Amino acid sequence: MTVFFCLLTLAASLIGSCHSSPHMIIANYSGQWLTTVPKNLSSWTNVLDLAFNFIHAVEQTDFSYMTELKVLNVSHNSINDLNCTVFAFNKKVEYIDLSNNKLKSIAGIFPETIRHLDISTNYFKTMSMCKGFGNLLQLEYLGIGATQVFRSDFEPIARLQLQYVLIELQGLTDYDNGSIAVLNTKNLHIILPSTATDPYNVLLDAVKTSEVLELSNVREWNLKSDPKKYMTDIAQNSIVTHLTLSHFVLDWHTVVNALQSIWHSSVESLRFYDLTLSRHIDKVQFDYSNTSMKALLIQKASTTEFQFKQSDLYSLFADMNIENLTITDANILFMVCPLESSPLKHINFANNALTDDVFQECATLKNLESLEMAQNKLEKVSKISSMTRNMPSLKHLDISHNLLHYDGEDCHWSNSITRLNMASCDLTNSIFKCLPRHLETLILKNNEVTHVPLGISQFENLKELNLASNRLSDLPDCSFFKGLVGLNVEYNQIFSPSQELIEECHSVHELRAGGNPFQCDCEIKNFITFQEKSPGKIIGWPDDYICEHPEDTKGTTLKDLYIPEIYCIVYLLIAVIVLPIVFLSILIFGLCKYFDGPWYLKMLWKWTRTKHRVQRKNKNYQELQRDLVYHAFVSYSEHDSSWVKHTLLPNLEKNNSSLQICQHERNFVPGKSIVENIIDCIDKSYKSIFVLSPNFVQSEWCHYELYFAHHKLYTENTDNLILILLEPIPQYLIPSKYYKLKTLMAQRTYLEWPKETRKHGLFWANLRASININVSNPETPSSLSNVTA
Known part of the structure; x- marks a missing residue:
């Protein structure tokens, strides 16, 4: 949405009553069961989050001393009335969220500095409070709602250049035609009324207002006698290019009729989010001609019916003459192949239940450039490779987060693949025997790779290699990848990168090796020297490069590590320590030899031993004497x-x-x-x-x-x-x-x-x-x- 919404999200995610930093003071009291605004907060507070409490009123003294306040969130409370004079001394406030309270009226004028204001989902009967918003010339985001909507309420804010408007109409009883069309906004989001009210006039105005439109909360519409004409009228008057339909529960035929009307409208991108299909699903006729549609996105879809022919559902999407098709979180089991040559360029079927049989022997996806099938039930790499063989334009393939394994069978990849994502698939070193030859980007993050096998020579075009979170004990041999520019080996088991392999990776411009359990001894100095000679080449330096062993260096960054040169250079160690010891030993031996020291010591030892033996034996020699x-x-x-x-x-x-x-x-x-x-x-x-x-x-x-x-x-x-x-x-x-x-x-x-x-x-x-x-x-x-x- 806006920068200020992001700031609030950040504030709400922080834990603790108060956090401070040199640039921003954030006070987070969200979900603390408060009934009043806390007293004695810092006057320097920038962000104050009071959401999800039981505050029923706010007083002028609650915020007047916070002269640096910029973000205020008091949503999801029990506030009944509001006098905007409580913000009279907050000259820098830019973000105020009062949504989901019990407000019935607002008196006074909000500060002119406000750029984000949300008062939706309250108990307003009309939107007359909007008449006081005409002075908010910096306002970008506006969230409002009421049971009765009149054109005159919106006219005072018609001159505002709004970026985003949210209108909550769940309890709508009266609507003055043309009211919404007065607004000047780039993005419009309408939470539609319940089934008791026909949304026709609201929809007709909504499609005339903004090119980017989101419609939410539709539960089994009571449409007019002719649903097709109803939808056609709305579609023909639309200026919408990007349409989102979220939180919908509709029967199959209503969805198909709506989709058919949208197909022939100005909409270029259509997104269904949280769509539930009810009633029986059967085969339908669909006219794919004369459309501006380029992209269809279906995210989080489900059905209440399970006894139907799967191809009746999937064929509707497979034959669409669009460039982008996304169906995610929908639990689809397979997808039929288009009957004719398809214009599809990008397909995203992530987070479903697809198996290796998808698109096998499919020869109609000649234009497909990107295929994403992450988080499915794919198993055999060899079958995935044969699937791509009939996709001559395929460049990007994402099959990450699957249960993939390589069984040693021959692989037949499309020669056009340049980017392959196989992260989180439990693959081993053998996967290097079954990879496309012309790869430029290879992602094998979070697998079981211990090393890059010797003799790999077919990756001459490889520029980026991601081997993070594997079991590498050293850097891969970059001599196998002559054109490698980016290498990621973060979070492996690399104790100390060997000097030879560091030198082999001299052509790498970006090396990520943080998060490894570095052994901070003399060998690690080669890696530190490499960083010093090529500053900026090692990404994440120095914060991500920390000593793990030995214990006395644990927690020290490699940048701050100090190892004396004498410990690491053998010849210097010999010169400084060993040679003096040898010289001293020779000197002592020479002096002892010169003064017959060995002879004296030997004779003294003999004399002492003899005296001891004689004294011991004399006690038993009385009879012998x-x-x-x-x-x-x-x-x-x-x-x-x-x-x-x-x-x-x-x-x-x-x-x-x-x-x-x-x-x-x-x-x-x-x-x-x-x-x-x-x-x-x-x-x-x-x-x-x-x-x-x-x-x-x-x-x-x-x-x-x-x-x-x-x-x-x-x-x-x-x-x-x-x-x-x-x-x-x-x-x-x-x-x-x-x-x-x-x-x-x-x-x-x-x-x-x-x-x-x-x-x-x-x-x-x-x-x-x-x-x-x-x-x-x-x-x-x-x-x-x-x-x-």
């Missing part, structure tokens, strides 16, 4: 005797006189064999020290001593061996018979004799800790024996 004489038996090669005599023994015995070391040269018992002395010394010693060197592995007696010590290690389960590596022993120098030595060196930790003097202290501490035990009643060697090792 009765058989021990020496702290340690030392085995070595004669070639290494100098080191043993001058370095090993002095450091163990002189610094700690309590240690008793068994050495073969001074402690072997004369008269016993060497083997007996070896076994006896090993048995009486807490530890056996072996000084290992290349010379050691060449000594036969050292082999015996090692064998017996190793045997004691395993038979008595004692930790009695101490290995001192005096010099490194290459593996190839160790004879095969020394397999026990190889095993011991591989499995047991040994002490290395350090060449550096500063390390000797820790070496001796570790060695003493290994043999530190209380040995009671040590034997004094009776004699020494020279044993050459």
Whole structure:
């Protein structure tokens, strides 16, 4: 209607008692069971909605302080009388709706600023109040009504240039011929009187007044004796080009007669809204010649009769020689094919019960350019394609909101189809195998598409692709659509568009990708960079592009997302973090190597472990101590005797006189064999020290001593061996018979004799800790024996 009517609709839809914005203050008190106008509203209120309450009167003080009031709706209340002085201080008011009250009279004059005034559906007896509207020179919309209509009441407003006039005449008792024809309006809407009054004179004036006419509320007219002549008279005097008949309940033959009269009138566009057909429906003769009709729209139609031949009804519409045919919300089951070549260019059969059989093998729709069959019962895509094969002019096809599926059969589409709407049909990726080749616009919104299959190459003309509300995990490969200009992938499952596919879509001028659960990590920066390089190309930026993951970024727009460069550039991360760590590690290792740190740590660990083991085992050695004489038996090669005599023994015995070391040269018992002395010394010693060197592995007696010590290690389960590596022993120098030595060196930790003097202290501490035990009643060697090792 008008801008002001839209403003009021907006106000009524808001919830809450009061809403404010920097530009407009809206107070919505609709349906609050109020009996009076609320007090103390903001003086800056622009829109006030008081509809659907029980207000019975309005006072001047109710609105006088609202100097900024522009829209006032007090419809559907119980107001009896009105004095227009209540609006004396509302110098900016433009919209007032007082319809559906109990007004009987109006005193005073409305503000001259009013552009929309509705006082229809009240208790006015006459329209004398219109005499005071002559000063409303800005008035565009006027809603009025009364039981008696006189020409003199309309004459004062005849000079007004009205855009829309609503006249409610449901209770009409008297009508002065020519009254409505006085009005000067572009759009006229008349709510016709009940069946008690013949509307002939009202209709005759109505069709002479405006080119755009709407007639409402017809319930079984009591027409004159000759209905055809009645309707013909009205049609012949008509200047109407756009006619709407709403809320009609008529029998089939009355509708056909009315339609036939209109067909030969000045009407170019006819719309039936909320039409109910009563009584029996049968086949009728209809003259389609000599008409100005171009479009017929039937919305929300039903019938009270169900036992009739369907073709009798549908053939009336199928053979119409018009360009536009719309039948929606009518529950039609099928539509017959026109008998002859049809001039139909646009057909809309949305929201019915059509099946795949509609228009199959129909060869008379050669001129059809647009076909809409959304919200029907279509199932097979292949059958729909074969239906279009005989429509060489078809460009636009809408089969959305159906239960469509593709069964793998061959598809035969019309080559002329450039726009195809298949939204909300539960289609999968396979549908790309069954699509018209020359599409320019493809709408697959709200389906089950997960990706565009590889190898799609037949869509060279495609300019717009809508894949919103599917299950895409990334952008489609735009290399399949060389001419693509607009791409919509809103509300899918795209976490982060890949850089390769972003680059492939460089030719896209409008990309809609909002509403996706974006993963705001380093990969999303490619998408943000794309937006920065091509501002305006991504539609809905930045409000519709919000982070979903990870949790700490949820709710943040991509525009406000901050990710440091160091987190995203691997080489920079290595340069800033990894390289310093590596350098520091090398430096520490170098310093430790230079100052023999590893050796000190190893020896300290050995000393600590040995001390712990000795302290733990000393508690259980009381019985063993009765058989021990020496702290340690030392085995070595004669070639290494100098080191043993001058370095090993002095450091163990002189610094700690309590240690008793068994050495073969001074402690072997004369008269016993060497083997007996070896076994006896090993048995009486807490530890056996072996000084290992290349010379050691060449000594036969050292082999015996090692064998017996190793045997004691395993038979008595004692930790009695101490290995001192005096010099490194290459593996190839160790004879095969020394397999026990190889095993011991591989499995047991040994002490290395350090060449550096500063390390000797820790070496001796570790060695003493290994043999530190209380040995009671040590034997004094009776004699020494020279044993050459």
